[in-house]
Amino acid sequence: MRTVCALDGLRRGGAVDKRPAFLEVCTVTKRYGGLVALDACTLSIATGGITGLIGPNGAGKTTLLNVMTGLVRPDSGTVHLSGADITSLPVHRFAEMGMARTFQIVRELGSLTVFENLLLAPRHQSGEGVGAALFGRRKWWAEEHANAVRARALLERIGLWHLADQPSSGLSGGQKKLLDIARALLLEPQLILLDEPGAGVSPPLKLEMIRLVRELRAEGVTFGIVEHDMHLIGELCDHVHVMAEGRLLVSGSFEQISRDPRVVEAYLGAAA
Amino acid sequence: MIPYLITIAILVIIAALIGLALNLQWGLAGLVNFGVVGFVAIGAYTTALTAPSIGWLPAMILAALIAAALSAGLALLSIRLEENYLAIITIGFGEAVRLVILNEGWLTNGALGIANIQRPFASLTEQFGGDIVFVIFAIGVLAVVFVALEGWTRAPFGRALRAIRDDATISAALGKPVFALRVRAFAIGGAVMGLAGALQAFYLTYIDPSQFSAIVTSYAFMAVIAGGRGSNVGLLVGAGSIMALLEGTRFLKDFISVIDGVQLSALRLGLIGVGIILQLILRPQGLVPEARRKAADVLAKPREAA
Numbered sequence A: 001m002r003t004v005c006a007l008d009g010l011r012r013g014g015a016v017d018k019r020p021a022f023l024e025v026c027t028v029t030k031r032y033g034g035l036v037a038l039d040a041c042t043l044s045i046a047t048g049g050i051t052g053l054i055g056p057n058g059a060g061k062t063t064l065l066n067v068m069t070g071l072v073r074p075d076s077g078t079v080h081l082s083g084a085d086i087t088s089l090p091v092h093r094f095a096e097m098g099m100a101r102t103f104q105i106v107r108e109l110g111s112l113t114v115f116e117n118l119l120l121a122p123r124h125q126s127g128e129g130v131g132a133a134l135f136g137r138r139k140w141w142a143e144e145h146a147n148a149v150r151a152r153a154l155l156e157r158i159g160l161w162h163l164a165d166q167p168s169s170g171l172s173g174g175q176k177k178l179l180d181i182a183r184a185l186l187l188e189p190q191l192i193l194l195d196e197p198g199a200g201v202s203p204p205l206k207l208e209m210i211r212l213v214r215e216l217r218a219e220g221v222t223f224g225i226v227e228h229d230m231h232l233i234g235e236l237c238d239h240v241h242v243m244a245e246g247r248l249l250v251s252g253s254f255e256q257i258s259r260d261p262r263v264v265e266a267y268l269g270a271a272a
Numbered sequence B: 001m002i003p004y005l006i007t008i009a010i011l012v013i014i015a016a017l018i019g020l021a022l023n024l025q026w027g028l029a030g031l032v033n034f035g036v037v038g039f040v041a042i043g044a045y046t047t048a049l050t051a052p053s054i055g056w057l058p059a060m061i062l063a064a065l066i067a068a069a070l071s072a073g074l075a076l077l078s079i080r081l082e083e084n085y086l087a088i089i090t091i092g093f094g095e096a097v098r099l100v101i102l103n104e105g106w107l108t109n110g111a112l113g114i115a116n117i118q119r120p121f122a123s124l125t126e127q128f129g130g131d132i133v134f135v136i137f138a139i140g141v142l143a144v145v146f147v148a149l150e151g152w153t154r155a156p157f158g159r160a161l162r163a164i165r166d167d168a169t170i171s172a173a174l175g176k177p178v179f180a181l182r183v184r185a186f187a188i189g190g191a192v193m194g195l196a197g198a199l200q201a202f203y204l205t206y207i208d209p210s211q212f213s214a215i216v217t218s219y220a221f222m223a224v225i226a227g228g229r230g231s232n233v234g235l236l237v238g239a240g241s242i243m244a245l246l247e248g249t250r251f252l253k254d255f256i257s258v259i260d261g262v263q264l265s266a267l268r269l270g271l272i273g274v275g276i277i278l279q280l281i282l283r284p285q286g287l288v289p290e291a292r293r294k295a296a297d298v299l300a301k302p303r304e305a306a
């Protein structure tokens, strides 16, 4: 399977990422009625890297992210995580496999406070069991405390600490975006997929976000980032995939793809 | 007057149990249940039928277990579907239970119902007279249920249910086993409804299908809405005030001579309806808002949860 995907990429894209793939999407097709959102799309996200995913509006980036995280089932094709086929895994198992994601249009858990949003995320919470919730109180309370310390540090970093006890429904759009990212981080994932993390976030906090992503990468976390902000992509990504009309158009380093005439054409074509 | 107050107290306790159960299912977990009365009836009939042979405590436990198993089964069948389908299926369940009770006479004695149900601590009751022993027993059941539900609500379990209520997709993406958590919440709620039915059978010592009409479900929803979705304390206040309004207004007919009893009973229900609507306009979050964990509480030194 893996060789098939790699060859496919070679034929299409030009410069292939030679590092081992953490997440691989193989010839995934997704149709919505007559519309082909993903058209035999094949690409991969390299272990330990920051992979960018760009393309004009409607190129299929969000749909691809949804397929990668089990929210959308492809009509055909497969998704592999570290070589294991995860195409038909139930959604909640993806977090267990070490994946986390954020959403382009943030759908917050509005009746939970900002802090509760974060406390919700960590994996393996014993207090979520029916029996342990009542009879293992000491244990889950200690877990809560440890999670709370991490949550506080993150909130301070993204400038939301003073809103910790506010219902998250009251946050501004950019703040919700930041909360979404912080929540994903508390899952302690090995792979984080961000769907337009920079949209609506103010420049200073965007810089903070870039710093945060770099730090986590240094700790060994892998990133996949969908973004329209080319500055952010250029700053962060060591490999970029360009999508158009549900297919992988070009991939390579940021310098390579930004020189590629096909990329310019795809963006201009979409605008025309 | 005292016996009348005791009757009201027990009716409030039963209504509160049913309301607490619905508050977990619908208030906290966002799972609508229009078949509440069906689970209460299952609990009542299980108790009435089995208590003579196995004793009151095993009968109550059995009532809770059977109601829980049926809830879980119903949830397994329908929770994957949209909320609207759960509404339809639970309505159907409530109606099916009523029809079975009415028509399977060999088991339930049909419309005639089951009489002479022995209360727990029957000998003590004779000794102290009246219903005082039973009130204490009922308060004990309510207290245990309340403490357990409050514990679940404030634990990570309850928080996960609230998250699922707000957005199931996000919760799943955060690794919460949405389906399993929903089934558990629905089953626990069913068990508590079964217990409420058991108390009702013991208290009235007589059950028949007419006691299990859809109005029981409506009262439960009123109590949850009035008290505040997700708040157990609010639920107690809500159930208490609705029963107080319902029962208290009975005496109106002694003071108002222009309307007769039938008109009055219709008027009482209407008053509650108006009250609920006014509340939804003026205080939509209910009398007591849902409890939320304060950051400072969790950040304080690890200790027993407050």
Ligand SMILES: Nc1ncnc2c1ncn2[C@@H]1O[C@H](COP(=O)(O)OP(=O)(O)OP(=O)(O)O)[C@@H](O)[C@H]1O
Pocket: A032, A035, A036, A037, A055, A056, A057, A058, A059, A060, A061, A062, A063, A064, A104
């Ligand atoms: N649930 C859906 N039902 C119908 N069509 C859909 C659905 N989801 C996506 N599409 C269509 O699939 C195509 C790809 O959408 P997608 O959201 O993946 O684009 P995108 O690359 O993320 O765009 P943007 O940059 O604007 O976020 C679009 O034409 C969109 O209309």
Ligand SMILES: [Mg+2]
Pocket: A061, A062, A063, A104, A195
């Ligand atoms: Mg998108």
